[in-house]
Amino acid sequence: MLMYPQINPVALQLGPLAIHWYGLTYLAAFALFYFLGTRRLRHEPFRSLHTFDFMKAGGTASWSRKDVEDILFLGVMGVIVGGRLGYCLFYKPGYYLTHPLEILFVWQGGMSFHGGFLGVMAAMLWFARSRARPFWQVMDFVAPCVPTGLAAGRVGNFINGELWGRFSSPDLPWGMVFPQSGSMLPRHPSQIYQFLLEGLLLFVIVWLYARKERKTGQVAAVFCAGYGVMRFVAEFFREPDDFLGLQALSLSQGQWLSLPMIAFGIGLWLWAARQPVRASTAG
Numbered sequence: 001m002l003m004y005p006q007i008n009p010v011a012l013q014l015g016p017l018a019i020h021w022y023g024l025t026y027l028a029a030f031a032l033f034y035f036l037g038t039r040r041l042r043h044e045p046f047r048s049l050h051t052f053d054f055m056k057a058g059g060t061a062s063w064s065r066k067d068v069e070d071i072l073f074l075g076v077m078g079v080i081v082g083g084r085l086g087y088c089l090f091y092k093p094g095y096y097l098t099h100p101l102e103i104l105f106v107w108q109g110g111m112s113f114h115g116g117f118l119g120v121m122a123a124m125l126w127f128a129r130s131r132a133r134p135f136w137q138v139m140d141f142v143a144p145c146v147p148t149g150l151a152a153g154r155v156g157n158f159i160n161g162e163l164w165g166r167f168s169s170p171d172l173p174w175g176m177v178f179p180q181s182g183s184m185l186p187r188h189p190s191q192i193y194q195f196l197l198e199g200l201l202l203f204v205i206v207w208l209y210a211r212k213e214r215k216t217g218q219v220a221a222v223f224c225a226g227y228g229v230m231r232f233v234a235e236f237f238r239e240p241d242d243f244l245g246l247q248a249l250s251l252s253q254g255q256w257l258s259l260p261m262i263a264f265g266i267g268l269w270l271w272a273a274r275q276p277v278r279a280s281t282a283g
Helices: 021-040 052-057 065-090 093-098 100-104 113-130 135-145 147-160 190-210 218-234 253-273
Strands: 010-014 017-020
Touching (some): 010 021, 017 021, 021 147, 065 093, 065 113, 093 100, 113 253, 135 218, 147 190, 147 218
Antiparallel strands (some): 010 017
């Protein structure tokens, strides 16, 4: 049985300015996205994409570092806005309906991955239309670069000592006591489970799958279904939010929100598999 190390959430204090570890993990997530995005440019079809359809539509056919930078900026906006609105709507709609101004109080915490996912999709839809590119091609580009950012976020959760797991067997070697949970009984370090599952493992699966050119939409589909499965499994070990508890069929809110992602990912992959291969020539 391990004891949570009580890490100071403030990484650096410069007078009145406090730099938090959680903020640094967000910066790490964005840096990893940019690094992987520039590597993604070497994969097909992005390396040699140059199609008549794009040129006919007046868009820029070739992909460049500028695209990665623009996608990162829009993605950050989508994560922040979508993540915050998703938390307010999915987890505490009643409270924020009566306290609407507090939706803006992002420093108080409260972000939802599922809301952030929808926010990023909206941002990528805008990017795709502005560049005259197929939406699912843009999502295929983005998908393999996301899981490492999720992993960084789970590190931040662990440093903050939040989102701890459910009670574990006292015999579990890595069972951990989180005193801030109000109990001295060992729990599953679910932040680490999520770091390993929806972070590292999902990254390996999607990145390797994306290295070979696939039908448009299939890489995004694997990410969507893969995240849903990883999150669904991890939720069995994560303590449900105290203001929600377990819901129908003894599933958590996170599990219910993951089920549509799994179904959508499977459906998208099957739909993409039936689509004809788009003709392209190297430019």
